[in-house]
Amino acid sequence: MAKVAFLGLGVMGYPMAGHLLNKGGHEVAVYNRTTAKAEKWVAEFGGRFETTPREAAAGADIVFACVGNDDDLRSVVLGDDGAYAGMSKGAVFVDHTTASADVARQLHKLGQEREIGFIDAPVSGGQAGAENGVLTVMCGGDAGVYDNVEPVIMAFARACKRMGDSGAGQLTKMVNQICIAGLLQGLSEGVNFAQKAGLDVEQVVDVISKGAAGSWQMENRAPTMAEGKFDFGFAVDWMRKDLGICFEEARNNGARLPVTTLIDQFYAQVQDRGGNRWDTSSLIHLLANS
Template sequence: MTKLAFLGLGVMGFPMAGHLAAAGHEVTVYNRTRAKADAWVAKHGGTAADTPAAAAKGADIVLACVGNDDDLRAVCTGADGAFATMGKGAIFVDHTTVSAKVTRELYAAAKDKGLGFVDAPISGGQAGAENAQLSIMCGGDQADYDAISAVIDVYAKLARRIGDSGAGQMTKMCNQIAIAGLVQGLSEAMHFADKAGLDGHAVIEVISQGAAGSWQMNNRYKTMLDDHFTHGFAVDWMRKDLGICLDTADENGASLPVTALVDQFYKDVQKMGGGRWDTSALFKRLQAL
């Protein structure tokens, strides 16, 4: 049993922290909205804390899954931040998708305090979190990764250290870049099938078994055809992530023309009122044209 703190109990963090409790770890949770923390304790046991600092006190490993760069800084730094009470040798694990810049900034701040810091963004969506089938891409010191690997394996299908601090976030950017193109391609294929008078279900049944098959195709085509988008990974979140990708590409010289275009298509979806729709709503955008 390891003493853990988990900061952020959204659609991903809530079940992830639950898996840790079920595995026998001692878990203290924090959420900006206290009611969610109380609901988690009612379901899983453990303890709820009023601040990240209170949750992190005495923890061997502190894990976080929050919203963006500013949210991550807020739970790490300052008098109420986790770094204020974490003991020397404790390790902070960040599952949030954020910029590599803030990751390296917080890695350095953690090292100054004698703490470890591993960036460990996740992929697999809400279903992956609920079913402990997440893909976790990590950056940071090898020794810190080795120390936390057994804990994150509780909810991971696959976890790997990719490289030094920031490498996990850079890998997550690759993930989001690939998804953006895949979802747009799937949406266009299904839109074309509709315009051609084909049965979309039959089309996907056939092409999913060939070279066109993908996770997005297998898990999203039915809801797309049913015009159901109030689930999954929100367009607002995807635009935040793609913004990070495009900003980083400006810095490292990468060319991302398809990503930039799909980002604008997601902007169109937001204008349709679909900021909280699933990323597969690119299909709905095409249907509305």
């Protein structure tokens, strides 16, 4: 059993922190910007909540975080009330935010100066994966530090792997988002084509999902795409934030992302239609309602 803290109780962090306590058996303190959410979590799971990241992190072996973006991450880590101010030497900060590789490297360096470990550990699997404790976690950081935290991460994961040095986890998540964007556009066009051709989408998906075209998105999103249902899942706003991180990194490393750039423009059109919080599978809305 470890003594841990969890900072950020959004749709992902809330169940992840719960798994650390219930499944992992760890002692858990939580912090959330909105105290009411922290109070609700404690009422549901137990543990305790604190009113600053520093207080939640005090005495913890591992401090986890899952917040919105680079600035949110810095706000819970740095400063007089930040987690680093409360963490002891030898403790580890594990960040599950989808953020830039640059902020991961910055916080890793600052952690080294304080003798605090830092692992960037973005996740894939969405809200359902967090709730069911079956996330995929891609990590960057020092090998020895990673080895110590992996067993604790597995309380809410089905797969966890170190991808390289600091920032490698975030870079891997960028690859993930690039692939998903292209896949969803292709799936949108395929489902829309099937509908226009008068085919039964359910039967089409049942057949082709067993072949080379099969994917998680096809099995889980094609039926709802055909029905025009998008009020769930990973929001368009979040995907555009993630793709923005991909484009920034691509400018640094020289990678070309022509298809991803086009799909990002399609997502901007979905936002113009009021689909900011729709699931990313809502790309089909542009085809079905042109």
